[in-house]
Amino acid sequence: MTEYETIIGLEIHTHLKTKSKMFCACSTEFGQPPNSNICPVCTGQPGALPVLNKEAVSLAIRCGLALNCTINKKSVFARKNYFYPDLPKAYQISQFDLPITQAGFVQLPLPDGTEKRVGITRAHLEEDAGKLVHQGAEGIEGATASHVDFNRSSVPLLEIVSEPDLRSAEEARAYLDKIKSILQYAEVSEANMEEGKLRCDANVSIRPVGQKEFGVKVEIKNMNSFRAVERAIKIEVERQKQVLAAGQKVVQETRSYDEAAGRTVSMRGKEESHDYRYFPEPDLLPLLIDDAWVAQVKQDLPELAEQRVKRYQEAYGISAYDARVLTLDKAVADFFDAAARLYGGDKKTIVNWLTTDVLGYLKNENLELGQTKLTPPQLVEMLGLIDNQTISGKIAKDLLVKILQTGASAQKLVEQGGLRQITDEGELQKIIQEILAAHPKQLEQYRSGKTALKGYFVGETMRRTKGQASPPLVNQLLDRLLA
Amino acid sequence: MAINIADARHVADLARLDLTEQELATYTEQLNQILDYAQELEQVNTDKVEPTYHSVAAGTALREDKAVDFPNQAGILRNGPEVSGTSFVVPRIL
Ligand SMILES: [Zn+2]
Numbered sequence: 397m398t399e400y401e402t403i404i405g406l407e408i409h410t411h412l413k414t415k416s417k418m419f420c421a422c423s424t425e426f427g428q429p430p431n432s433n434i435c436p437v438c439t440g441q442p443g444a445l446p447v448l449n450k451e452a453v454s455l456a457i458r459c460g461l462a463l464n465c466t467i468n469k470k471s472v473f474a475r476k477n478y479f480y481p482d483l484p485k486a487y488q489i490s491q492f493d494l495p496i497t498q499a500g501f502v503q504l505p506l507p508d509g510t511e512k513r514v515g516i517t518r519a520h521l522e523e524d525a526g527k528l529v530h531q532g533a534e535g536i537e538g539a540t541a542s543h544v545d546f547n548r549s550s551v552p553l554l555e556i557v558s559e560p561d562l563r564s565a566e567e568a569r570a571y572l573d574k575i576k577s578i579l580q581y582a583e584v585s586e587a588n589m590e591e592g593k594l595r596c597d598a599n600v601s602i603r604p605v606g607q608k609e610f611g612v613k614v615e616i617k618n619m620n621s622f623r624a625v626e627r628a629i630k631i632e633v634e635r636q637k638q639v640l641a642a643g644q645k646v647v648q649e650t651r652s653y654d655e656a657a658g659r660t661v662s663m664r665g666k667e668e669s670h671d672y673r674y675f676p677e678p679d680l681l682p683l684l685i686d687d688a689w690v691a692q693v694k695q696d697l698p699e700l701a702e703q704r705v706k707r708y709q710e711a712y713g714i715s716a717y718d719a720r721v722l723t724l725d726k727a728v729a730d731f732f733d734a735a736a737r738l739y740g741g742d743k744k745t746i747v748n749w750l751t752t753d754v755l756g757y758l759k760n761e762n763l764e765l766g767q768t769k770l771t772p773p774q775l776v777e778m779l780g781l782i783d784n785q786t787i788s789g790k791i792a793k794d795l796l797v798k799i800l801q802t803g804a805s806a807q808k809l810v811e812q813g814g815l816r817q818i819t820d821e822g823e824l825q826k827i828i829q830e831i832l833a834a835h836p837k838q839l840e841q842y843r844s845g846k847t848a849l850k851g852y853f854v855g856e857t858m859r860r861t862k863g864q865a866s867p868p869l870v871n872q873l874l875d876r877l878l879a
Numbered sequence: 880m881a882i883n884i885a886d887a888r889h890v891a892d893l894a895r896l897d898l899t900e901q902e903l904a905t906y907t908e909q910l911n912q913i914l915d916y917a918q919e920l921e922q923v924n925t926d927k928v929e930p931t932y933h934s935v936a937a938g939t940a941l942r943e944d945k946a947v948d949f950p951n952q953a954g955i956l957r958n959g960p961e962v963s964g965t966s967f968v969v970p971r972i973l
Binding site for chain 1: 889893895932933935937938939940941942943944945946947948949952955956958963964965966967968969970971972973
């Protein structure tokens with residue numbers, strides 16, 4: 397059977413964090429009643445003229461810098477023409493042959509510890525379209541009518557186009573994670589897919605291993621989460637392999653990802669139309685950016701992820717790997733910074749709890765840190781209880797889950813739940829003596845040389861005390877009583 | 880490069896124009912005249928000329944990022960052929 401190589405390029409659309417829209421003064425606030433943020437410009441009334449938002453340009457420059465792109469001194473807006481009810485002017489103002497930034501790259505950390513460089517073809521400014529709510533059916537298929545809300549119309553977007561450098565669905569996912577992280581650190585966008593502030597289309601093709609030319613590429617749309625992007629690409633690659641295995645040819649087309657059915661469906665003859673007849677937007681003069689503007693943006697640039705990785709390594713002696721795990725999600729890194737300021741002990745303790753327990757919990761529950769109730773003071777309070785031996789590390793693990801879920805204080809949970817660590821020697825000695833008396837056979841085996849059975853007695857003691865016994869004390873007492 | 884009837888029909892379709900055969904023939908001819916004229920310009924050597932994107936040689940105007948409500952949103956809604964609540968309603972798309 398022929399071995400195939402997968403080729404993926406991603407087009408990521410991100411909202412830019414501005415107060416007003418790209419070409420008019422309407423608010424960009426999310427979640428407002430339909431058509432409460434509209435004006436003649438963003439609804440395409442005759443005679444209305446666009447005026448460019450300076451902050452949108454600054455944010456695009458900032459993003460370009462974070463993506464290692466060159467910033468073009470002169471860029472040009474163009475009309476992308478197509479008919480759709482969410483597009484009131486029947487064209488989208490975008491950029492075509494002269495984008496604001498181009499030719500950048502990002503470094504992806506791979507699971508094997510190496511890095512992969514992924515090229516950024518360009519990142520250009522454009523306006524968003526309105527939102528459609530279909531009536532009489534779940535989706536557009538079978539709908540009897542559609543409701544149009546122009547609140548999102550003309551909200552500034554940056555479209556980030558990657559080179560076809562990605563070779564697997566997993567790499568595509570890692571790239572998405574990285575771009576999201578960059579956007580959050582640069583404070584360019586909240587970059588959440590749930591609110592539609594980050595959207596992603598994928599160009600996918602396969603070719604026999606060793607072949608130089610690319611295969612026919614298929615564009616996949618309608619992926620609503622990072623997980624969906626990964627799955628959709630895997631499914632599409634399998635489909636293309638089957639098409640080729642059956643002796644047929646892959647057709648260049650746009651396909652829609654159907655999450656429920658776990659397949660991609662051809663959109664031919666539906667929303668697809670690639671004949672956009674771009675031409676320079678006559679209502680806008682070229683965008684000119686001088687060195688002083690770029691220098692100003694550079695100066696205002698917040699601390700980026702890589703800088704934070706370096707800072708963590710230098711200030712706290714954290715490994716590069718841990719620092720990267722900690723900084724991937726800016727919310728987690730910000731949490732760490734806040735906790736580190738409050739905690740008097742070794743900061744590596746916070747790193748361990750965050751990277752293993754907290755991130756593990758988030759992954760299992762498919763949650764973001766912001767969706768839990770845990771705050772930096774609460775984590776630090778819990779670490780303090782471990783440090784002063786009020787609770788054992790084992791108890792703390794259970795406690796942490798409760799705090800993540802309910803936001804209760806560790807101190808209160810300990811008092812209510814009787815979770816206080818048993819550090820009283822006399823009390824613990826009594827319990828251990830009882831356990832030894834109850835297991836004469838194991839005791840005899842131990843005394844006849846099977847010393848590994850000590851672990852058995854430790855386990856029994858922890859079980860009897862519901863994990864509340866102080867492990868060092870248990871060990872110490874057992875050594876004495878078993879001697 | 881000459882335009883034929885099929886090209887003209889394709890362009891008309893993209894613009895959602897429903898043209899008669901007679902109209903298509905007329906516009907095919909007119910489009911070709913426009914292209915012929917552009918071809919005349921191609922005889923000039925423009926290697927060292929920067930492309931012109933706009934007839935005015937200046938940079939675009941910029942506005943500060945301040946949100947201001949438009950006072951007559953109801954008026955915009957009234958421009959729609961059909962409205963439900965504060966949403967425009969369009970006939971089925973597919
Ligand atoms: Zn507006």
